[in-house]
Amino acid sequence: CQLVTTKAKPLRPNQKIRIEIPGDRGPIICAGRVVWTRAEPGATAASSQCRAGIEFTASDDVAIETFTIMHAAL
DSSP, X not given: OEEEEXXXXXXOTTOEEEEEEOOBTBOEEEEEEEEEXXXXXXXXXXXXXXXXXXXXXXXXXXXXXXXXXXXXXX
């Protein structure tokens, strides 16, 4: 997956993370690691962002597939 964070301390490649995706039957908890990052400067330091690519290392594949289908753009 790809995510954007406004954290003052950006994510780092190979960093282990935990992602919680809200779902109809409760949150979907996924473990992952950061594969790549890209800093995106904002107009101010507070508005700077970090975009990151995440590889799931442990997740409920069926729950993620269901979430993706339910929230896919038509």
